[in-house]
Amino acid sequence: MVASAIGNNSISAQTSDYSVAQINNNLWNACPCGADHNADQHQSVMEGMPTDPVELVNDLMRMGHYSDRAQLMAQSWETNAMKADLWQLLEQGSLSHASESQKRICYDLIKMAGGVEEAFNAAFGPQAQEFFTDTLQSSTFRRREFLIKVAAAAAVVTLTGCPSTPPPETPSKATTNTPNTPPAGVEKTNLKVGFLPITCATPIIMSEPLGFYTKYGLKVELVKMPSWAAIRDSAIAGELDAYHMLSPMPISMSLGLGSTAFPIKLASIENINGQSISVANQHLGKVKEAKDFKGFSIGVPFAFSMHNLLLRYYLAAGGLDPDKDVQIQVIPPPDAIAKMTAGQLDAFLLPDNVVQRSVFNKIGFIHLLTKDIWAGHPCCAFAASQKWIDTNPNTYRAINKAIIDGAGYANDPKHREEIAKAIAGKNYLNQPEPVLKAVLTGKFEDGQGNTFDIPDRVGFDPYPWKSFAKWISSQFVRWDLMPKDKADYKTIAEQIYQTDLARELAKELGQTPPTETERIEKLKYDSFDPAKPEAYIEEQIKQFKV
Incomplete structure (x- = not known):
């Protein structure tokens, strides 16, 4: 509830x-x-x-x-x-x-x-x-x-015959009168970046209309993708330059989990929090806690997603076996509203703009924000293949810096309404502006007659804590998404999550990133010590029986 x-x-x-x-x-x-x-x-x-x-x-x-x-x-x-x-x-x-x-x-x-x-x-x-x-x-x-x-x-x-897209707006105050010449040594300036139309990609998307790419001399074409599987396959094929990805995807792709092994680097986190569980209105008043989901068909966007891992964590802590007591379906976010409307989903854990749209369309209500499962959890990320980075190291650095700059801008609550307007159009999220404002400002209705003001419903802290990578890897093992013999936690975190580079770029921008690379992660039902991932899994299974 x-x-x-x-x-x-x-x-x-x-x-x-x-x-x-x-x-x-x-x-x-x-x-x-x-x-x-x-x-x-x-x-x-x-x-x-x-x-x-x-x-x-x-x-x-x-x-x-x-x-x-x-x-x-x-x-x-x-x-x-x-x-x-x-x-x-x-x-x-x-x-x-x-x-x-x-x-x-x-x-x-x-x-x-x-x-x-x-x-x-x-x-x-x-x-x-x-x-x-x-x-x-x-x-x-x-x-x-x-x-x-x-x-x-x-x-x-x-x-x-006027074009359907609006004319470019005046650049934000944050980006006017700034240099637009490429940094020295940039290998290419015209780039294509794939994204899914969800608020998790806000820094990647808003950096185009608000001028953060041009600030660093880059011309970026954003390419809308239909699903996470499409992004994975496109990255492996080398079709685009870089991608919006789920934060677990660079790990799963690099290790060959569910696909051919293909080295990917996570450059920066795009958003923290910003997801929630929507339940179909037919269950209004009947779902109070995790155990009430028994027998439900529940949608998540990808097997290797924070959504899947957080849903399993929540259900298991509530006494359900996620592999036996519910049916978890992979549903691309753009398809979720139609699926719930047609009665094919009882619930889904998806990005907040999709969940808020279910309330807007009067087909679902918000049961739980994921920030209440794990405050400050990672969700999406900016990533590129090792092969592309090796060929374009300076370009990689420039676009990563532009996105970290954009994330810093997006993390300031006073810019949220401006950003909602900038990313609402058909080329980007194609969502009603009020839906995006509700997500980004944290002022929203839950579909149960309640109105909330939760400014940290979503945040845009770009720092990729290595403890994120270790928690994700531990849950891959727990839920049989990764064999134990591939779970080299330290190597995974060190080689895939580029924390040091993100910190360096943030400092160049005048931001104040953490000096540590890991921390104790405090979740709703337990705490994760990144120094002891194996013991954490054992304790979870002992405590929750699954």
Whole structure:
């Protein structure tokens, strides 16, 4: 139950010249409704949708059928209209001669700002866009006006052939006026990095729109991947330069667990915490603790994942045998919502944006945050193959530094809303911004009627503790994912987790990384001493009988 587990924390449009042929092609394939799907897909998309046109646009937008460009264009139109109305009313000095719609917008703006003068300053000051965005979201009247403009803007995008992705935003204050020449000796500057669309990859993803790669003279193309198996196979094939990986993957891949042995180095941790257990709403009120999961079908993203290991740890401590009392399925995160909606999953332990989406879609509720199983546990990482690093050592250092820089920026709570907006688009996570804000700010609803404010729901500490590698390896042995004879804990930690390099780069950035490489890891039901991994496994089996 999340209450007990968590505790008491309670644009303007830019146009270009397009040929007649391009416009005709867009018209030929476009759906007349203006949404971002083809005409032959319209019937399947519309089944079960609202009949009210404005509500229909709202649902289509939430489902991702209206492009980012159309939404930004509509927001620009609505913002300009709001500014014009407010300016006219303030010039008149009275609302007596205003139209009903003008009165409503003025009341909305004044209420949001806290006074007439404050509204004027907000509307024409440096934070105007944020002010108008907040008003659009809080006012039902303005929201309907905005949705009408979304449909109109979508038609403009379709007719003109405007690209679906939004124009680049002004770089963050953290990255303006910074050098963009590559560091000396960099072997290549154009890179491709594979990622899964989850909030765990935040530093890797946000470093593109917020300029952290260009700060180090790199041009990085982010390549969205469908699953962890696809990332593993792509890395072995050498298709891309570097990858977003689960923190156990460099170990499993280097040792040949579940695949051909292929040496991978873990450069830095991407996120700590940031996962949770979602349970399907059909079980609401019935699941209070681990033993209540007996007989469930539970999804995890990969066998060699922190999700699988933490789920097994939690269930075993609660008296269940994870291999006998439940069915653990490997489910790619992008597929989890559909699987739960279809009744194919009773629960899943996945990244927080997927779990929060289950609450947003009203199909699941949050049972437990993984930070309450192990506060500060690692999840995802930035990694590259030994072969690629040997060929591009300076490039590897530069991109790792860019990501560690980005992680430091992301770890500051004051940047979380900016980051949520930057990574929400279709090219990145393709998620509703409110879902990402709930994850990144820690202000969220659990689907059980509770609202929480937990700032450390997810963190972005890039330091790769070698004790992480040893705990992961110990659990591989415990759950028969790795033979005991391959469990050379010290060698695994020393050769795969590049703690010293991460510390060196962090110091160059002015960060204050730890000086130690290991620590005692304190989990919910026990503590892990990295000097005694074999004894830890024996004690776990003795205590929990599995």
